[in-house]
Amino acid sequence: MLAQTGVEYLRILAVSRLVLDNIDHIQAGWVTEGPDMVQLALSFGADDFGGVLMEESVVKATGIDFGMTVERIISLISETGLTPAQRNTEYTIVKDFNSQEHSIQSGLA
Numbered sequence: 001m002l003a004q005t006g007v008e009y010l011r012i013l014a015v016s017r018l019v020l021d022n023i024d025h026i027q028a029g030w031v032t033e034g035p036d037m038v039q040l041a042l043s044f045g046a047d048d049f050g051g052v053l054m055e056e057s058v059v060k061a062t063g064i065d066f067g068m069t070v071e072r073i074i075s076l077i078s079e080t081g082l083t084p085a086q087r088n089t090e091y092t093i094v095k096d097f098n099s100q101e102h103s104i105q106s107g108l109a
Contacts, residue, residue, distance in 0.1 A: 006037055010044045017045025025091055030073075035066055039076045049077055049084075 016026060027048035028041035038049055052070055074097050077084035086095040 006040075009033065009037065010041060013041055013046055014044045030066065030068065035068065035072070035076055039080060042077070042080050042082060048087075049073060051086075 013026065013028065016023075020026070025048050026046050027050055028038040028046035029050040030038040031050065033041070038046070042049065052068055052073065074084045078098070084097040085093045086097070087093055
């Protein structure tokens with residue numbers, strides 16, 4: 001199997017968005033693809049950047065450290081012109097980082 005290039009990744013992501021129109025959300029995880037590629041993926045059909053992981057041991061074992069913080073993720077998403085937001089597992093918006101408004105939904109504060 002050949003290694004996937006960034007162009008192939010973005011192509012698959014864009015086709016996935018078109019073909020899998022019954023799937024509401026597609027995540028492009030920065031842990032495996034890197035923050036710059038995932039930032040670009042937001043323009044190719046992904047609508048979820050992923051989040052800060054509390055305990056991620058597989059990628060850490062490789063020695064890769066992107067130094068991701070909540071602030072950096074907010075900045076990377078904002079640079080694309082999109083609105084960064086925190087969500088729960090059901091994709092309910094918990095916090096909108098552009099307006100700093102909080103919504104209390106599904107029992108979350």
